[in-house]
Amino acid sequence: MVRFPGSLDHESARAAVRAAGGGAELAWHADAELPAGTDAVILPGGFSYGDHLRAGAIASRAPIMDAVRRHAEAGGPVLGICNGFQVLCEAGLLPGALRRNATLSFVCRQVELEVADADTPWTRGLDPDRTLSIPIKNNEGAWYGDPATARVVLRYRGEDALGSTDHVAGVANAAGNVLGLMPHPEEAADPLLGSTDGLALFRALLKARPR
């Protein structure tokens, strides 16, 4: 779990990983290496560097990102949530860019998602007909890119207030091991919060983990 200045959701995401049966350690943006024995990397949500310039742009150039890139190139799973998704796009590890919401405002609400690709380490085994109820909360969450060439993993069902190309809520790289999502699965990982649909992603990864 990489922590940048301005990361906000690292503790919630860590709790979600634990709830799914895994464990997570924090890595610092200025470090050159990921912790030894890292199976998967999560770039959590937040406002790294205050979203200045472009969301995720400054964090995507942090020293730790070289290690994340090496991990990804070796096939290691990487998940970017919200700001983490923005960082991965800015780092060139995912296709497209995230732009200002069509509403020109921050949007925080529960949305319904459909699984468009159940063959990534983060979605393997998910029923493609299942609707996931997970919240979004972002300012620059409109994915802009070519859905014909990108590997679309999640789509908004029904209305997409953000104005993403083709209702895209999450995309992966060609190999499928790097995934970026606008919705926040860590905010849907506890029955007290009304939905546990977000846990499915972390569980899928833990199941797929090479022993």
Added chain:
Amino acid sequence: MAPTRERDLTPIPLHRQLGLTDEEAELIPRLLGREPTDPELVMFSLMWSEHCSYKHSRPFLKAFPTTGPAVLQGPGENAGVVDVGDGWAVALKIESHNHPSAVEPFEGAATGVGGIVRDILAMGARPIALLDSLRFGELSSARSRHLFTRAVAGIGHYGNCIGVPTVGGEVSFDARYEDSCLVNAMCVGVLRHDGMLRAAASGPGNHVVLIGNRTGRDGIGGASVLASADLSLDDDKRPSVQVSDPFTERKLMDCCLELAAAGAFVALQDLGAAGLTSAASEMAAKGGVGLDLDLDLVPLRETLAPAEILVSESQERMLAVVTPERLDEVVAACRRWDLDATPIGTVTEGDALRARAGGEIVVDIPAGLLADCPVQPVPLVPAPEAEPVDLAAVPEPDDPAAALLALLARPTIASKRWVYERYDHLVGAGTIRRPGGDAAVVRLPGTDRAIALTTDGAEWHCELDPRGGGRAVVLEAARNLACTGARPVAATDCLNFANPEKGSTGWRLREVIAGMAEALEALGVPVVSGNVSLYNESLGRRIYPTPVVGMMGVIERAERSVGHGFSAADDLVLMAGAGEPRLDCSEYLGEPLGRPAMPDVAAEAALCAFLADAAAAGLLRSAHDVSAGGAAVALAESAIAGGIGAAVDLTGGRRADEALFGEGGGRVLVTCRPEDRAALADLAGEVSLAEIGRVGGDRLTVRAAGADVSLGVDELRSAYERAIPEALG
């Protein structure tokens, strides 16, 4: 030390330009034993403003109950702190940023959030929730739309970026706030009992370290000019606007909490109104020590005079006292977070607040003097008693269903989704009950408990009857908490009033506080922190007396919290509380009219206790407070939230419109499973509990004194949800 230079070219004496009265200006040399220097006079002028000294309101505030078994820190620190069990504590405080928000709504509201968050941080608490209480003019006014939308954007910008969820609040619209909008922000934090920090400096020889943003010409004169003068909307009060920097605030939070957990601070204090002057004098006075500051060491953004450095209100700064042994650790942690940390002085024996610049001492005053502003008595002129509403003069509605839809679409009643969807109300994965209900419910990390949070106002009631309104605002807050299943534990308050030197405002202030105190005593809820904002009037238009109460309650088992939406068909609908609905002081009449009944504090305290017991026993399927718009609006809101209708017979009231839309009386709409009806009645004891209908279907049908209202839940929702977006165009 050089005495004040003569200023024979200035026709108006310096002290008056700074906002000091002639009496105060004569008193200062007597207290000091000499003439003050210019920087000293500026410091006095800020510290002796109402904003910093509470010189008009202080005597009245003594009426509040402030102690109790749960209180770990009452008023007098940066925030109040109460015990919530298992070694955990909650810090809370509310504060106004009204005048800065009227000048520049985005930055004013944003920096208001930043300021209150630093107050919580200064206690060593981790901020976990924000609430905002807002008042603007009617949305038909372009200026009010601008202030409203920009203030909401500013609050969202700041809260979202620092990762503290904005879980609740309130907004209402009335022409009285057209020129003087109100922006109050509340922050709540959690801490371990043994991790609580205080502002009291100690240990001569310890370092005074300034952490965070560099100092610039931000808000210079802000405390006195912006907060204590009638605002006449002219441009020359404007050059000192503070720009918010939430990214730095987040780093400040992360870094200070890391250091606080490591025990690296002797004391911690935020820099708010009056900047370094206020922070340093409070730290010295509270600790009974002196401070020696070298202004040349303060990191600056631009060249500033010593007096400017002393009063600059640059944001995102904290002042810490650190032992010599831990200084390197503090500086290193700040560097890791890319924050400036600069030792700018030391703690000394004695009580002198000293500041040097260019090697010379420019300030040397006993720190306590700055906090000892003489009380300014205010005139206490009772306002005439309001006349009860003459029902015969109020036409009965031709179409009560249309009247209900119109009420649901009044911006003050309508859904505030447009607001809270602009706020991250979830971050931290702790928001169990989201905005839109009676109170937010937030998980208490590390425990099975949750806390419920609300802010409330009752300004129409306070205008018509300040004593009763003072009671009403506290009782409404408690009822809102109780509806979620919480027991109220502590309150914080922000008293927004007009000019206390004019008309009946001083009397209203005293009466409102007295009424609040009566209700707080009955509930056993102490006030642990608060803030006063006076002079909210301009161009001859004064705001209503607007006390805002922030209240926190505890739910022992988080999973037992209760929502306000109907939950399932065949559940019974009951009215708890025996009060009579009245059109007096009702939103239905469209303006504050009539003489509302005096709230019965004992009955309402019993009602709150019953609701919390019933929730703890798992007997409530929903609970919703009857407030603005009366029982019909409360029923509609429960139907909309639950997505299911109900059929109900309303009793009470002298006519159908009063039964449907009458307010007051401390009533709560609850639902339960039919099989739990008897158990609920047992728990109710003396509290009146009347079965009035059943949940089910996709329509809300309400019968009252011959009137018959039947509307589809979708119709209700559409009126309720669309009003604010449509008013904004």
Added chain:
Amino acid sequence: MSRVVVTVMPKHGVLDPQGQAVAGALRQLGFAGVGDVRVGKRIELDLDGDDPAAQARDMCDRLLANALIEDYRVEVAS
């Protein structure tokens, strides 16, 4: 139709958190010679009607710039 360019920059002396963040990031990328950085807006407008510069100034006063914290400049490109 004229092309008007409006430049809106943070006023001198007013805190520019965005400029600070960009300066820090550039230095971290190894650009050692970076001094002060300020970030503002550039708005390009196509405008019909008389005196486009006066129109644009009016727009700045009423919407495009916040006089409390920002300065603006108007140039007519064509």
Added chain:
Amino acid sequence: MSRVVVTVMPKHGVLDPQGQAVAGALRQLGFAGVGDVRVGKRIELDLDGDDPAAQARDMCDRLLANALIEDYRVEVAS
């Protein structure tokens, strides 16, 4: 020390919701002659060292602009 001005604008063909919103708001204020509006960034940098323009272009490629959606221009003011 040179002053370098970097202008970053949304690429042509890329939708600019902010520009559209500004255009709409201006028309609503009564500016009937408003055509296309595009909103971008202006970044003013003080730079030490050789060839400030080349340095600034390097900064754009590495951080200041996102080539997928933005174009940039560099001017050395002094």
